[in-house]
Amino acid sequence: MQLSMTVKKSFGTFNLSADMKVSGDRIGIFGASGSGKSTLVNMLAGLLQPDSGEIVLGGDTLFSSTRGINLRPEQRRISMVFQQHGLFPHLSVKNNLLYGFKRCPAEHRTIDFDTLVAVLKLGTLLERSITNLSGGEKQRVALGRAIMANPRLLLMDEPLSALDDTLRFQIIPYLKSVSERFGIPYLFISHSLVEMRLMTDSALLIESGQIVEQTTSEQLARIRMGQSPVGYINLLELSDMTERDGMCAYRWKGIEVLLSAQNRETTSGLFELSSKDIILFKKHPEAISARNLLECRVSSLFESGRKLGVELECGEGSLVAEIVPEAALELGIKAGVTIHAAFKASAFRRLSKSDGDTINNG
């Protein structure tokens, strides 16, 4: 997908002026509430008319103020998944799913209804009313409905922000896999860097109506580390849990990490560990209360505001720790040195659990 947007839009005192050219199938737009993310995607979808500018998607001009082009939303073949699902309450799940499909020109219909229903595990819900679905089920139906319209681009406008944490990370695999499975590129809008990293390859940072950064999602998380109250979030896929001495021992990239006993219900899953929760030692400490102590190699350092990010190679995995420059000087931290990283068993937070068919209960 290739998208070029050069648009201006003013509402009262708010001015949006975006100039972006992106290519790829998994693009993110990251920004705080009120930064202009939704305005931008609404203009792309044709729901809002820019004051001036041009929008070109895959070589087709969707809007051009100079050439007097403004395709209507139904002409653009851009589906949306909204924050609040936006499902039609007077239609069944099946009729919601088929709403866009019925309006899609025959030559563009490539998605098979039964396959989509199977991928999204909606088979048992088809005859149900929308009002009888849980939040996670509604968002899966909304995703299915958008996909069934056979769009050339899928816009996901904070599709996870109305869901609680558990549901959010249960829905992400669906969002990713459905789009990949059916070959539909997407633009994912969020104010969560974790969601950005899980869902997108490249990301645009929007602030006060301006695109201020265009980089990879991973790089964006590093740039933002110094400003973020939670630091950089390390995402660890942990597996093969065994109970030991009242704690949970997991495997991570060939290393064993210990987590507190409250995780015993989960044998594997995605966990987060903040860069702020990792303490670095120049030498192996004699005794320490933290249950995890790893010998790591510093692979690189990066600056983020007044903080320094230290990228550590620990076995086959990598972690980012956050320190102040003074600490780096004191510890003699530079690329290539060996260092010890400690973190508490209680510092982990579970984002999703892979075992059990919890998605169906969504």
Place this chain on the structure above:
Amino acid sequence: MFSLAPTDYDAIRLSLQVSITATLLSLPFGFAVAYLITFAKFRGKMLLEVLVNLPLTLPPVVIGYFLLLLLGKHGWLGSLLNEAGIRLIFTLKAAVIASAVVGFPLLVRSLRIGMEGIDPLLINASRTLGARWHDTLLTVILPLSGPGLLAGSSLMFARSLGEFGATIIVAGNIPGVTQTIPLAIYEYSSSPANEMMALSLCLVSVAISMIVLFLHEMMSKKMARRD
């Protein structure tokens, strides 16, 4: 003793006929006006709202008089119709028009409340799923306006049943032709001997209105639950 004369049965029939026809004829116009007021952006929207609501505040007699000026033999529209051989004044059609004009704001008001309760997200979703505006109107706005449509229709029907002032001016009070329940009661009330007949028709009027208003309340509750 409850009793009804043959002309009373005519009045009941004519009342129902006028109310049903006025309501049905007003529905498409009411829906269009409510849609414009709720969803469209245009200059003069406030003027439209004022004009639609004007019959609510004007005495029905004033409305009747304006209709007489408009539809009378020498009226702006009446003279044209007269040339085409169509006579409206002092016919049942005039009673229908009078009822429609007086009840129209109530219909639009209920429809508008119903439409304002529709989440704009549903309309946006429909458009991005490939629906044109008239498709969205028929497949999203119309079905979701259902409770508002029924509530508005019942309210307008009830108002039409009670219409007196405008009707007597433009349609007169001709038994079996234009005499509706309120006009028949008016005639009975002018003579003390017909007190029981007037009361009987009053009871019929109360019964019909109560049934319709019960229906209206049920629809209003359904709308409130949906919100």
